[in-house]
Amino acid sequence: MQAPATLTKEQCYEQLLHGKPIDTDGWLEAIRTEAQYRAQALNFPAERHDDWRLTDLSSLFQHTFKPVDSLAQLSLADIENFLIPESIRLVIVDGCYAAKLSDRRLSSSGVTVSSLVERVNDSKIERNFSRLAQFEQDAFAALNTRFFEDGAFVHIASEVNKPIHILNIATKREAASAIYPRCLVVVEPNSRATLIEEYAGLHDGINFTNAVTEVVLKDHARLHHVRVQREEKSSFHIGNCSVEAAKGSVYDSTALAFGGRVSRHNLHVTLKEEGAEATLNGLALIAGRQIADTHTKIDHAAPGCKSNQLHKCIADGSAHAIFSGKIMVHIGASGTDSVQSSRNLLLSGKAHIDAQPQLEIFNDDVSCKHGATIGQIDADALFFLKSRGLTEERARNLLTHAFAAEIIDKVPVPFLVESLSKTILDERMKGIV
Amino acid sequence: MINKDSRIVLEVKNLKAVVAGVEILKGVDLTVRAGEVHAIMGVNGSGKSTLSKVLAGHPDYTVTGGTAMFEGKDLFTLEPEERARAGLFLAFQYPVEIPGVSNSALLRLAYNTLQNERGLEELDPLEFDDLVQEKIKVVEMDPSFLNRSVNEGFSGGEKKRNEILQMAILEPKLAILDETDSGLDIDALRIVANGVNSLLSPDNAVVMVTHYQRLLNYIVPDFVHVMSAGRIVKTGGKELALELEARGYDWLKEAA
Numbered sequence: 308m309q310a311p312a313t314l315t316k317e318q319c320y321e322q323l324l325h326g327k328p329i330d331t332d333g334w335l336e337a338i339r340t341e342a343q344y345r346a347q348a349l350n351f352p353a354e355r356h357d358d359w360r361l362t363d364l365s366s367l368f369q370h371t372f373k374p375v376d377s378l379a380q381l382s383l384a385d386i387e388n389f390l391i392p393e394s395i396r397l398v399i400v401d402g403c404y405a406a407k408l409s410d411r412r413l414s415s416s417g418v419t420v421s422s423l424v425e426r427v428n429d430s431k432i433e434r435n436f437s438r439l440a441q442f443e444q445d446a447f448a449a450l451n452t453r454f455f456e457d458g459a460f461v462h463i464a465s466e467v468n469k470p471i472h473i474l475n476i477a478t479k480r481e482a483a484s485a486i487y488p489r490c491l492v493v494v495e496p497n498s499r500a501t502l503i504e505e506y507a508g509l510h511d512g513i514n515f516t517n518a519v520t521e522v523v524l525k526d527h528a529r530l531h532h533v534r535v536q537r538e539e540k541s542s543f544h545i546g547n548c549s550v551e552a553a554k555g556s557v558y559d560s561t562a563l564a565f566g567g568r569v570s571r572h573n574l575h576v577t578l579k580e581e582g583a584e585a586t587l588n589g590l591a592l593i594a595g596r597q598i599a600d601t602h603t604k605i606d607h608a609a610p611g612c613k614s615n616q617l618h619k620c621i622a623d624g625s626a627h628a629i630f631s632g633k634i635m636v637h638i639g640a641s642g643t644d645s646v647q648s649s650r651n652l653l654l655s656g657k658a659h660i661d662a663q664p665q666l667e668i669f670n671d672d673v674s675c676k677h678g679a680t681i682g683q684i685d686a687d688a689l690f691f692l693k694s695r696g697l698t699e700e701r702a703r704n705l706l707t708h709a710f711a712a713e714i715i716d717k718v719p720v721p722f723l724v725e726s727l728s729k730t731i732l733d734e735r736m737k738g739i740v
Numbered sequence: 741m742i743n744k745d746s747r748i749v750l751e752v753k754n755l756k757a758v759v760a761g762v763e764i765l766k767g768v769d770l771t772v773r774a775g776e777v778h779a780i781m782g783v784n785g786s787g788k789s790t791l792s793k794v795l796a797g798h799p800d801y802t803v804t805g806g807t808a809m810f811e812g813k814d815l816f817t818l819e820p821e822e823r824a825r826a827g828l829f830l831a832f833q834y835p836v837e838i839p840g841v842s843n844s845a846l847l848r849l850a851y852n853t854l855q856n857e858r859g860l861e862e863l864d865p866l867e868f869d870d871l872v873q874e875k876i877k878v879v880e881m882d883p884s885f886l887n888r889s890v891n892e893g894f895s896g897g898e899k900k901r902n903e904i905l906q907m908a909i910l911e912p913k914l915a916i917l918d919e920t921d922s923g924l925d926i927d928a929l930r931i932v933a934n935g936v937n938s939l940l941s942p943d944n945a946v947v948m949v950t951h952y953q954r955l956l957n958y959i960v961p962d963f964v965h966v967m968s969a970g971r972i973v974k975t976g977g978k979e980l981a982l983e984l985e986a987r988g989y990d991w992l993k994e995a996a
Contacts, residue, residue: 685836686799687836688836690797690799691836691838692846693824694796694829694832695846695850696821696850696853696854696857697821697849699819701853702821705846705849706838709839709841710840713840
């Protein structure tokens with residue numbers, strides 16, 4: 308199933324362009340056509356591309372990714388490890404909406420969680436779709452917009468108490484597959500919710516997940532957006548998320564990356580109107596030959612906005628973690644308050660972490676702080692734990708987990724915090740992560 | 741309690757150790773029998789804290805000579821965790837904060853590791869909670885501290901009480917208390933001392949490393965040793981501590 312390594316970058320891209328044509332009509336067809344045009348004009352990022360130069364995609368180019376031909380028939384038992392009790396669940400399997408595995412919620416209760424394609428005539432989708440995730444210069448976004456089969460539409464018009472769980476499952480197929488999850492989230496004024504966007508794989512498949520998510524926060528809306536990427540360690544994952552925050556709205560992000568041979572998460576938050584706030588917490592915990600890249604950008608485009616970011620990378624084995632976080636304070640964004648911190652833990656002599664906090668300020672009257680640290684397991688803490696009888700390995704794993712827990716604990720769903728923590732500790736004990 | 745016939749828990753002979761290339765211990769001899777309480781006193785830099793760290797296996801210290809037998813085992817062939825499992829406990833002078841690891845989780849992990857070692861059943865979180873609720877009374881600690889990260893945001897006194905709670909859970913054969921009294925106000929000192937006293941038995945032993953005689957009013961030693969320049973230069977009963985309080989250490993330096 309694995310193509311020979313002689314495949315070139317161009318051939319790999321060409322193969323992706325031969326995706327499965329998706330029939331749509333109306334407004335979406337026009338966007339797809341435009342995306343097709345852009346996808347053909349673009350290519351994978353050049354190696355010297357400033358935003359990509361640290362990200363080694365060469366292992367991606369060694370595979371031929373075929374379109375997903377049919378919906379894999381999964382039962383709830385197949386995905387039981389990922390289920391979150393008391394949540395509103397929507398399951399996407401290989402980029403296709405799995406109605407049987409999903410709850411159906413309609414707008415009567417102030418929350419809609421549905422297939423994107425089924426509700427394509429909803430004016431809220433038409434108004435917002437592909438508005439934030441622009442594909443003119445982004446081949447991945449263009450490919451997703453051209454080839455996404457279905458996705459999730461989440462509309463929040465009340466205070467939703469149950470977490471909304473969008474579970475994207477990639478299965479193992481005959482051929483390595485290109486999968487295009489898509490998600491559009493609209494949070495109406497004064498509404499609030501917790502959204503868990505999860506990417507997971509089954510049975511060691513080699514897939515290429517290329518996801519696009521757009522989040523629109525209206526005035527004084529609040530969203531806690533949890534992103535969990537725990538794909539198979541053989542998979543590839545590129546995720547683009549674009550967020551727009553209107554007046555007084557609050558966007559809280561907790562993004563966790565554990566899986567993937569190569570994974571990349573681009574998170575772009577625009578604090579568009581006065582008093583909007585964003586908190587971005589991120590964690591990449593990787594080992595072996597994994598590469599995990601997080602690129603974030605926060606645009607302070609209006610006065611009186613706040614942003615607070617804490618990103619952590621933990622790299623073991625010969626893994627390579629990358630964090631690049633740009634904060635841009637635009638002209639007129641007076642009273643900006645921004646804190647950015649990048650903290651990193653190297654667990655092996657062969658692991659590698661790049662951390663690039665960046666501030667660009669075009670305005671006076673702002674308070675911006677940023678910093679980065681990189682270190683190893685604390686020797687005193689290690690000795691303390693050993694002196695209490697813990698083996699070196701156990702003590703190191705406990706301290707590694709503790710470093711990660713500061714981020715994981717921010718997930719406002721205790722069940723998920725516990726299951727993720729357990730998975731991490733178990734996997735580390737087995738030497739997987 | 742001195743009983744000349746009780747078993748030897750720790751026997752240190754001519755112990756020498758270096759840190760960062762500097763010799764700190766220059767031939768320490770110390771024998772501790774079950775049931776005994778020893779105090780090791782001395783000025784800063786005399787080597788008393790180094791002795792406790794060397795015995796616990798701190799990686800910064802290198803043993804360059806001598807032997808230490810603990811419960812019949814050659815201590816210096818054991819990793820720090822093996823020493824702990826064999827029943828050695830060090831109460832740290834500066835307990836480390838470990839954000840992200842809850843106190844109760846650490847206690848249970850440590851306890852179950854020892855249970856395993858002893859061939860006994862591990863306790864699940866509920867069973868363990870019963871045990872820890874009982875033990876926590878020993879140090880008069882608020883149970884809310886169990887759910888907090890290890891030592892994070894604890895006051896000096898709370899950290900030291902937490903060390904003694906760990907000792908109460910792990911029930912060591914030999915507890916080395918490294919300046920456990922430093923930074924304690926009188927109430928905290930009394931609580932910590934009561935905790936230690938309640939854990940003493942004819943089967944275990946305590947070595948206290950301290951600057952001050954004050955602690956010894958609460959935990960009464962059978963032996964007081966004075967360290968100077970990396971050696972034990974004088975050994976006596978509890979009255980030696982009072983003499984040190986009155987006369988200082990200088991007269992012993994001359995004797996050494």
